[in-house]
Amino acid sequence: MLQEIAEQPAALRKTIAEEGAKVARLGKFLRARGIDLIVLVARGSSDNAALFGRYLLEIKTGIPVSLSAPSVHTLYRARLDLSRALVVGVSQSGEGEDINLVLENARAGGAYTVGITNEIDSAMTGVVEETLLTHGGRERSVAATKTFTGQMLHFYMLASALAESEADRIDYAPIPDWAERALELQGAVAEMVERYVFMENCVVVGRGLLYANAYEMALKLMETCYVVAERFSSADFLHGPLAMVERHFPVFLFAQPGVTREATRALVSRLRELRADTLAITDDERVASSCTRALVMPAGLGELLAPIPYIIPAQLFAALLASAKGLDPDAPRSLSKVTRTL
Amino acid sequence: MLQEIAEQPAALRKTIAEEGAKVARLGKFLRARGIDLIVLVARGSSDNAALFGRYLLEIKTGIPVSLSAPSVHTLYRARLDLSRALVVGVSQSGEGEDINLVLENARAGGAYTVGITNEIDSAMTGVVEETLLTHGGRERSVAATKTFTGQMLHFYMLASALAESEADRIDYAPIPDWAERALELQGAVAEMVERYVFMENCVVVGRGLLYANAYEMALKLMETCYVVAERFSSADFLHGPLAMVERHFPVFLFAQPGVTREATRALVSRLRELRADTLAITDDERVASSCTRALVMPAGLGELLAPIPYIIPAQLFAALLASAKGLDPDAPRSLSKVTRTL
Numbered sequence: 001m002l003q004e005i006a007e008q009p010a011a012l013r014k015t016i017a018e019e020g021a022k023v024a025r026l027g028k029f030l031r032a033r034g035i036d037l038i039v040l041v042a043r044g045s046s047d048n049a050a051l052f053g054r055y056l057l058e059i060k061t062g063i064p065v066s067l068s069a070p071s072v073h074t075l076y077r078a079r080l081d082l083s084r085a086l087v088v089g090v091s092q093s094g095e096g097e098d099i100n101l102v103l104e105n106a107r108a109g110g111a112y113t114v115g116i117t118n119e120i121d122s123a124m125t126g127v128v129e130e131t132l133l134t135h136g137g138r139e140r141s142v143a144a145t146k147t148f149t150g151q152m153l154h155f156y157m158l159a160s161a162l163a164e165s166e167a168d169r170i171d172y173a174p175i176p177d178w179a180e181r182a183l184e185l186q187g188a189v190a191e192m193v194e195r196y197v198f199m200e201n202c203v204v205v206g207r208g209l210l211y212a213n214a215y216e217m218a219l220k221l222m223e224t225c226y227v228v229a230e231r232f233s234s235a236d237f238l239h240g241p242l243a244m245v246e247r248h249f250p251v252f253l254f255a256q257p258g259v260t261r262e263a264t265r266a267l268v269s270r271l272r273e274l275r276a277d278t279l280a281i282t283d284d285e286r287v288a289s290s291c292t293r294a295l296v297m298p299a300g301l302g303e304l305l306a307p308i309p310y311i312i313p314a315q316l317f318a319a320l321l322a323s324a325k326g327l328d329p330d331a332p333r334s335l336s337k338v339t340r341t342l
Numbered sequence: 343m344l345q346e347i348a349e350q351p352a353a354l355r356k357t358i359a360e361e362g363a364k365v366a367r368l369g370k371f372l373r374a375r376g377i378d379l380i381v382l383v384a385r386g387s388s389d390n391a392a393l394f395g396r397y398l399l400e401i402k403t404g405i406p407v408s409l410s411a412p413s414v415h416t417l418y419r420a421r422l423d424l425s426r427a428l429v430v431g432v433s434q435s436g437e438g439e440d441i442n443l444v445l446e447n448a449r450a451g452g453a454y455t456v457g458i459t460n461e462i463d464s465a466m467t468g469v470v471e472e473t474l475l476t477h478g479g480r481e482r483s484v485a486a487t488k489t490f491t492g493q494m495l496h497f498y499m500l501a502s503a504l505a506e507s508e509a510d511r512i513d514y515a516p517i518p519d520w521a522e523r524a525l526e527l528q529g530a531v532a533e534m535v536e537r538y539v540f541m542e543n544c545v546v547v548g549r550g551l552l553y554a555n556a557y558e559m560a561l562k563l564m565e566t567c568y569v570v571a572e573r574f575s576s577a578d579f580l581h582g583p584l585a586m587v588e589r590h591f592p593v594f595l596f597a598q599p600g601v602t603r604e605a606t607r608a609l610v611s612r613l614r615e616l617r618a619d620t621l622a623i624t625d626d627e628r629v630a631s632s633c634t635r636a637l638v639m640p641a642g643l644g645e646l647l648a649p650i651p652y653i654i655p656a657q658l659f660a661a662l663l664a665s666a667k668g669l670d671p672d673a674p675r676s677l678s679k680v681t682r683t684l
Contacts, residue, residue, distance in 0.1 A: 036423070037379055037406055044581030055411060059418045064379055064427065066408035069397060070577070071550045075601040076401045081378070085406065098577065143582075201543045201570040208413045223582035228543040228570050235412070235440065239386030240485075240565035243674040259417040274676060332585040334616060 001141040001224070001319040001329040005312065006183060011136025011146045012176040012308070015153055018135050023154065026130055027161020030112065035086045035162070039111070041068040041102045042090035045144040045219060046116075046151060050090050052212035052307055053155035059209075060159040060168045070098040073105050083110035088158075091115070092139060092147040094122020103127045116154045118147045132158075141330040143224050145315050148216060149179070149308050175308050181298050182312035186320075188295060189313055192279075193321040195293070201228035202250035205237055205267065207260040209303060213311050214254060220318035224329040227321075234260075234267045247275040253291070254310055255282035258303025265290075281313050343483040343566070343661040343671040347654065348525060353478025353488045354518040354650070357495055360477050365496065368472055369503020372454065377428045377504070381453070383410040383444045384432035387486040387561060388458075388493060392432050394554035394649055395497035401551075402501040402510045412440040415447050425452035430500075433457070434481060434489040436464020445469045458496045460489045474500075483672040485566050487657050490558060491521070491650050517650050523640050524654035528662075530637060531655055534621075535663040537635070543570035544592035547579055547609065549602040551645060555653050556596060562660035566671040569663075576602075576609045589617040595633070596652055597624035600645025607632075623655050 038057055040050035047067070054065040068087075072078045087106040089099045094117035104127050107113045115128035118139060125131045134150025153175065160170040202221070206214030211233050218231035232241055234253075245251065251271055255264045261284065268290045271278050278291040283301065288294035295313045297306075322329035380399055382392035389409070396407040410429075414420045429448040431441045436459035446469050449455045457470035460481060467473045476492025495517065502512040544563070548556030553575050560573035574583055576595075587593065593613055597606045603626065610632045613620050620633040625643065630636035637655045639648075664671035 036426075037408075039406065043578055047578070047581075055414060055418075058411070058414045058422060059420045062420060062422050064381065064408050064422050064424065066379075066406050069400070069553070071553075071575070071602070072397060072400045075550055075605075076397075078401045078404060080400060080404050080406050082406065084378075203570075208417055211411070211413075219582050222572075223585045226586050226588070228545075228572060228586055230564075230570060230572060233413070236385055236389070239389075240561050240674075240677065242676045243565045244568050244570055245676065246568070260413070263417075332582075334584045334587065335582065 001143050001145060004139060004141055004146045005315045005319060007136055008146050008149050008312065009176040009180040009183070011134070011150055012153055012179060014135035015150050016173065016176070019132055019154070020157060023132060023157040024161050026114070027158065030086060030162060031164070033112065034084060035063055036084040037082070038063050038065045039068050039082065039085050039087045039106065040065060040090065041070060041087065041099050043070070043096060043099065045148045045216060046090040046092060048212045048216040048219060049148055049151035049155065051215060052152050052209065055209050055211065056155050056159045057162070060170065061162045061164070063162065068102055070102050073102045074098045079109065081109070082106050085111045086114065087111040088114045088116060089124055089128065090151050091124055092118050092144055094119045094124035100124055100127050116151050118150070142332055142335050143220055143318070143329055149311065152308055170304065172305070175305055178301055178305060178309040179312060182309040185295055185313045186316050189316040190320050192293060192295070193317060193324045196250070196321055197324050199227055199250055202252060203230045203232060203237070203241070204252045205232050205234050206254040207234045207263060209307055210254040210256050210310060213307055213314065216311055217252060217314035217318070220315060223332045223335060224318045224322040225325060225327065234263055237267070245271065245274045245276050248277045250277045250279070253278060253280045255280045255284050255287040256303050256306040256310060257283055257301070281310055343485050343487060346481060346483055346488045347657045347661060349478055350488050350491050350654065351518040351522040351525070353476070353492055354495055354521055356477035357492050358515065361474055361496070362499060365474060365499040366503050368456070369500065372428060372504060373506070375454065376426060377405055378426040379424070380405050380407045381410050381424065381427050381429045381448065382407060382432065383412060383429065383441050385412070385438060385441065387490045387558060388432040388434060390554045390558040390561060391490055391493035391497065393557055394494050394551065397551050397553065398497050398501045399504070402512065403504045403506070405504065410444055412444050415444045416440045421451065423451070424448050427453045428456065429453040430456045430458065431466055431470065432493050433466055434460050434486055436461045436466030442466055442469050458493050460492070484674055484677050485562060485660070485671055491653065494650055512646065514647070517647055520643055520647060520651040521654060524651040527637055527655045528658050531658040532662050534635060534637070535659060535666045538592070538663055539666050541569055541592055544594060545572045545574060545579070545583070546594045547574050547576050548596040549576045549605060551649055552596040552598050552652060555649055555656065558653055559594060559656035559660070562657060565674045565677060566660045566664040567667060567669065576605055579609070587613065587616045587618050590619045592619045592621070595620060595622045597622045597626050597629040598645050598648040598652060599625055599643070623652055
């Protein structure tokens, strides 16, 4: 897992080089075709990448996005009218039967279907009209890292390609360099995890473009460290779950630059009053000094490109905490790499 | 909270009597207008009702549903093309500023807007084109119960009114009687909660039409009992979070009749192998006998009408567990009835 985390800058560069032109052509084709709705279909880490994609696509393209409930298709056999929809399946292995069944049904119903996967010869590539590949080689750890950020990158490329106006295009080329800089935090994370070895549960909070990062950090903590990790948007967190927080309750926060800053600062103040034990991944000195601990991200990284670099310290945290607990992050108990559900 | 739980059958009957004809007219109007997309906007318990509504609406109407991410509108100021959309805000108080802002933006962008609320004089009713009220009086407990099931009922009425074919209409009239029968479990729940007084964390699992019940039970446990309660679909649970489960780890399951039965039985077997401590809310004898504990629901209740009756023992469980822990479920620490977020 640590090795695959470190491979991410190279994998991201390769995915841009190999897929960039293809995604640009796809965007042009889809704009000409006319798309009223984008449906994203995924499970697990891939679903967290889709959750990020949802925010980015709506913000940059103005096309409404729906995160699919696979059982509506697979168990209830609903026939949704998706004739003017783009349906995007996301799966590392490309072998998720339920995801592929949704894609098949959507295609039969007139939708244009795209698959984002790491496996060129998977079942998914046979189902969809266009395949977008994440590059950087086979992922061996059960805990997805380089395929997760590769999927996120595809959403950058797709949102940029679908954007109607030049102003909404995204210059995603610097992301691999920012990812490389985020990896420099490994030493700081390795020292910090010692403090959390006996943590049994926690909450992870994110908002807006980094809401999905909270889901992904929580999933990594659950699957590699066996920590009961809740995930919330900072807004939903105030609707009920805040009641759980007592003195020393651990809360992890993504506090990126941009439009969510004020709301995050307010939440940090509230958590300080409640004497929660807070760890922020942030570039904000005010947040860093108000939290119990902080992992300080490089300055100058804007909100739009923050999601991938900001997930890297969280991945490192999960991998190194698992090691500090004497666990093998690459082979979590009870899990296998391909999960079959219908 | 216990009193408001008990008021639900009467509140549901009143909502059907007062709102049924209005919702039927609304459905006819919207079918004539033509709706390509339904967007649901909510937070907290109301968002759990919306999650239920999403499944029901897609299954019964074939219209794709998107659960809105409010910050896309409020913080990122995205202009989504919602000209052929129905946008439904759900809020007990009708005073959620972010929800109302999304409704305002959607209406300005050409969407038809509806509000589901318990407060006829709230800000929400001034924003939307049609208001659907939950009846049964002011909700005094911070933990929503009767407004939650009232919101669910409105989704039954709306899905039925929007359904194109007679076969997809829903006979929701028996729901209040089934809710009344579910209340008979109060004695069994009161005895059972003693076992869970020192439980610190747990997972709640549901699938399909009862996926939202898992979210709602978890939220009730978090806000009234301060238990760290994760919520998953049984399919997503197998993608990673299952690794958390060890001997005696508490897992609550909704095991309703219908299309999810086989998948739920398989999950129960897997949890038995892992020696998890399971409590099922179910009518399925096989599940009940395979779980550590069970709350047995009345037979003869089909899947379609199960969601409201099945949430009632969960509400009772949260209220009675809070009391058994010496907590006041009506006034959770750190919370107020109206949460203001943007």
